[in-house]
Amino acid sequence: MERRLAAVLAFDMVGYSRLMGADEEVTLAAHRRHRRVLFAPRATQYRGRIIKFTGDGALMEFASVVDSLCFSVEIQLALRDENEGVPEESQFRYRIGINIGDIIPEDGDIFGDGVNVAARLQEIADPGGICLSGAAYHQVRSKLDLTFEHRPQRRLKNIAEPVQIYSVRLDEKAERLSTPPPPAASTEPLPPRRRGLAFRMSAVLLLAAAAGLAWWQPWTRFMPSAPFERIAYPLPDRPSVAVLPFINVSGDKEQDHLAEGLTDDLITDLSKVSGLFVIARHSVLAIRETAATIQDVATELGVHYVLEGTLQRSADRLRINVKLIDALSGLSLWAERYDRQYRDLFAVQDDVIGKIISALEIRLSQGERDRLARIPTDNLEAYDYYMRAEQEGFFYSDVDTYRRTLSYYQQAIDLDPNFANAHAGIARVAVDVWRNDYNFLWSAAVARKIAYDAAGEALRLDPSNARAHTVLALLQLVDGRAAEARNSARQAVGAQPNDAEAVGSLALILAQTGSRAEAVREMERALRLDPTPAPSFQLLAGIVFYLAHDNERAIPLIEAARDALPKAEPAREYLSAAYMHDGNRTVASAERANLLKLFPDSNLTYYSYLYDYWREDDLAYHLDGLRHAGLPQWPFGFEGKATDQLREADLRRLVDNKTWKGRHKNGTEFFQYFDKAGNTAYRSANTNITGLVEIEDDRICELFAGYFRNRSVCGFVYRNTSPDEPGAQYVHVTPQALTFFSIEQ
Structure with a gap:
C-alpha cells in the first residue's frame, strides 16, 4: 500500500444549509464564483491539488505546509474584503483545517488519519478562520511571520489521540503575505479522481456493451471502484x-x-x-x-x-x-x-x-405504486395535529407526554375519521401501555381493546399500514398466537421494507417465537437502517440480542438505553440478567439494586406472570439470570414460614363475607370486601375496583377486570409475625403487592 507525507487542507462553507434556505440561487452562484475566482487560481499559484469537491467545500493536498497556509491566508483575506459592509447573516465565509500526516493515495482520492484530522480541524475552526494541527504548526512557525494562537488540546471525533491545535490571526502580519490575485480560471478544474473515473466508466460501458450486458445500475456511476475507506458502513447493494x-x-x-x-x-x-x-x-x-x-x-x-x-x-x-x-x-x-x-x-x-x-x-x-399514490388525509388541519403527535417521541415517556400525544392523534381523527395513520398512532401507544402494564393511563383490558380496535380501523382504511400490522403482531404475540404474530410482522415489513420500527418488531417476535438466528439478522438490518437509534429502539435491539443469548451485543445497547432513560425499569431488569449470564455478578447485583429502587415491588413471581406468553426455555433463562442476580421471589423479599401459612379451610373463612382492613408495604391504606359468591371489592385512596376471587391449592387467586392484562393473580396468606406491623393479624403476598391486614369486626 503506497503511503506518503503530505499537507492536507479541508474547507467548507459556514451555514451552507441556512444560506441555501434563504436564497438558493445566490448561494450556489457565490460558491461557484469562489471556486473559479479564488480557490482554483490560488491552488495553482501555491501548487495545491484539489482532490475532490464535497458539495459546499473541498479536500486539497499540498506538497508543503507553507504553501497550504499561504493559500489559506490569501483565501480568508479575500473573503474578508468581499464581506465588508455585508450583514453577517448574508456573508459567505469558510472554515479551513490544515494537517500534515501520512496519507494513502488510491484511485485519485486520499485516505488516512492525515485526512481525517484535517477534516475535523475544519469543523472546529472559527467562521472565516484557519486551524492547524500541532504537527503542521511546527513546520511553519519559523518559516512564516504570522501570529499563531495556541488553543487547548482536545480529542477530535473518531481520532484516537488528542490533537494540539493552533489558529492563525488574520492581522497586519497576515496582510503582508497577500499577493495580487491571479486570473480567474476560465473553467473550473475537475478533480483528478473525477477525470479518471469518467475515463474508467467509459471503458466499463464499452466492455459491457461488447459483452451484451442488458442492464446497468445508474447509482454506481459516481462510485469509486475501490471501497470508500472512511465510510462507517458498507454501501448497500441498492441506491x-x-x-x-x-x-x-x-x-x-x-x-x-x-x-x-x-x-x-x-x-x-x-x-x-x-x-x-x-x-x-x-x-x-x-x-x-x-x-x-x-x-x-x-x-x-x-x-x-x-x-x-x-x-x-x-x-x-x-x-x-x-x-x-x-x-x-x-x-x-x-x-x-x-x-x-x-x-x-x-x-x-x-x-x-x-x-x-x-x-x-x-x-x-404495482403494490408500491398503489401505496405511494395513497394520500394520508384530505384535511390539512388533521395532518397538522398528526405531525405534532409524531414529534412527541412518546415511547417510554412520562404520562403527560403520552396524554398530549394521544390528544393530538384524537384531534386528527375528529377532523378526519378516515385518517388511517392517526388510528395506527393511537394503536401504537395503546399496545405499549398494555404490553408493559402501564396502568397510569388505562387498565390493561381497556388498553388492549383500544389497541385492537384502533389497529383494526387503520387496516380497514389502509390494508397496507405498516404500523397497524406491527401493533397487531405485538397483540397476537402476547395473546399466545405466535404464527399469526409472525405473519402480521412480515406483512408490516412487506408494506414498508425500510421501516426500522417494523423490521425491529419482526426481530422481537422472531426472537420470542424461537427463531433466534433469523431474529438477529433482522435486528442487524434494523440497526443498519437506523444506525443511531432512539433509546427505546436501543432497548428493543438489546432485548432481541439478549433473547438470542448474545449478551456481548445486548449489554452495550441496553446500557445506552438505561443512560438515556434512567427511569426505564426494563433496562435495569434486562441488564441484571444479562450481566449475570455474562458472569459479572458484581454489576448484575448493582443493576438489581437499582431496579429495586425504581420498582421496589419487583420480584420473580411478577415477571413469571408478566411474561407468561414467552417460550418456556426463554422465560426460564430470564428468571434464572434475575434469580442469581439476587432478585427476590416475592415483593420486598418476603419469605413466609410454612408453619405460619394459612391452608384452604382457613382461607375460605377469611373470604367468606369478610372485610379486610390494612395497608400495603408502601404505606397505602385499603379496604377489601369478599362476599359468599366469590366476588370482591377493593378500595384505597386512588383505586376502587371489583373482581372475582377463588381458593385453589392453598392460594387466594384474584381477577380484577382490566388489571395486569386480565390475568388471574394468586398469592399466599400468612399469620403476621413482623415487628414492623404489630397491629395486623395477617400478611397477604401476591406478585404485585405485600399487604398487612386484619379482619374488620
Whole structure:
C-alpha cells in the first residue's frame, strides 16, 4: 500500500444549509464564483491539488505546509474584503483545517488519519478562520511571520489521540503575505479522481456493451471502484438515501413541526420502495448535530445520496426547496423549488418522491405504486395535529407526554375519521401501555381493546399500514398466537421494507417465537437502517440480542438505553440478567439494586406472570439470570414460614363475607370486601375496583377486570409475625403487592 507525507487542507462553507434556505440561487452562484475566482487560481499559484469537491467545500493536498497556509491566508483575506459592509447573516465565509500526516493515495482520492484530522480541524475552526494541527504548526512557525494562537488540546471525533491545535490571526502580519490575485480560471478544474473515473466508466460501458450486458445500475456511476475507506458502513447493494431534516426558514418556530413532518413523510414514503435503502428518521436527526458537510452525512450513515431542503410558510403560501445530492461526487442530481399554496403540500411530496425515483431509475411494483399514490388525509388541519403527535417521541415517556400525544392523534381523527395513520398512532401507544402494564393511563383490558380496535380501523382504511400490522403482531404475540404474530410482522415489513420500527418488531417476535438466528439478522438490518437509534429502539435491539443469548451485543445497547432513560425499569431488569449470564455478578447485583429502587415491588413471581406468553426455555433463562442476580421471589423479599401459612379451610373463612382492613408495604391504606359468591371489592385512596376471587391449592387467586392484562393473580396468606406491623393479624403476598391486614369486626 503506497503511503506518503503530505499537507492536507479541508474547507467548507459556514451555514451552507441556512444560506441555501434563504436564497438558493445566490448561494450556489457565490460558491461557484469562489471556486473559479479564488480557490482554483490560488491552488495553482501555491501548487495545491484539489482532490475532490464535497458539495459546499473541498479536500486539497499540498506538497508543503507553507504553501497550504499561504493559500489559506490569501483565501480568508479575500473573503474578508468581499464581506465588508455585508450583514453577517448574508456573508459567505469558510472554515479551513490544515494537517500534515501520512496519507494513502488510491484511485485519485486520499485516505488516512492525515485526512481525517484535517477534516475535523475544519469543523472546529472559527467562521472565516484557519486551524492547524500541532504537527503542521511546527513546520511553519519559523518559516512564516504570522501570529499563531495556541488553543487547548482536545480529542477530535473518531481520532484516537488528542490533537494540539493552533489558529492563525488574520492581522497586519497576515496582510503582508497577500499577493495580487491571479486570473480567474476560465473553467473550473475537475478533480483528478473525477477525470479518471469518467475515463474508467467509459471503458466499463464499452466492455459491457461488447459483452451484451442488458442492464446497468445508474447509482454506481459516481462510485469509486475501490471501497470508500472512511465510510462507517458498507454501501448497500441498492441506491441508499438519507433525508436530512428540512430546515424551517419561516422565522416562525410554530412551523418547525411542519418541516419535521415533511421530513418524516418523505422518509416514510421512500421506505415503501423495496428498490431503495432509506435511513430512519432518528438517525438523520442525530447526525444533524455532528455532521458539518453532506460528505460527513454520507460517510457516517453509509449512504450514497442525500436529500436536503428548506421550507418556508407564510399564511397560505408555501415555498419548498429540495435537492438530491450524490454525496460521493458532490454533484447535485436534481433540484427543484416549489412555490405553492399550503393545500398543495401533498402534491409537492408526491412530486419530490417521483423525481427521486426517476433520478435513481428505480422500478416500482404495482403494490408500491398503489401505496405511494395513497394520500394520508384530505384535511390539512388533521395532518397538522398528526405531525405534532409524531414529534412527541412518546415511547417510554412520562404520562403527560403520552396524554398530549394521544390528544393530538384524537384531534386528527375528529377532523378526519378516515385518517388511517392517526388510528395506527393511537394503536401504537395503546399496545405499549398494555404490553408493559402501564396502568397510569388505562387498565390493561381497556388498553388492549383500544389497541385492537384502533389497529383494526387503520387496516380497514389502509390494508397496507405498516404500523397497524406491527401493533397487531405485538397483540397476537402476547395473546399466545405466535404464527399469526409472525405473519402480521412480515406483512408490516412487506408494506414498508425500510421501516426500522417494523423490521425491529419482526426481530422481537422472531426472537420470542424461537427463531433466534433469523431474529438477529433482522435486528442487524434494523440497526443498519437506523444506525443511531432512539433509546427505546436501543432497548428493543438489546432485548432481541439478549433473547438470542448474545449478551456481548445486548449489554452495550441496553446500557445506552438505561443512560438515556434512567427511569426505564426494563433496562435495569434486562441488564441484571444479562450481566449475570455474562458472569459479572458484581454489576448484575448493582443493576438489581437499582431496579429495586425504581420498582421496589419487583420480584420473580411478577415477571413469571408478566411474561407468561414467552417460550418456556426463554422465560426460564430470564428468571434464572434475575434469580442469581439476587432478585427476590416475592415483593420486598418476603419469605413466609410454612408453619405460619394459612391452608384452604382457613382461607375460605377469611373470604367468606369478610372485610379486610390494612395497608400495603408502601404505606397505602385499603379496604377489601369478599362476599359468599366469590366476588370482591377493593378500595384505597386512588383505586376502587371489583373482581372475582377463588381458593385453589392453598392460594387466594384474584381477577380484577382490566388489571395486569386480565390475568388471574394468586398469592399466599400468612399469620403476621413482623415487628414492623404489630397491629395486623395477617400478611397477604401476591406478585404485585405485600399487604398487612386484619379482619374488620
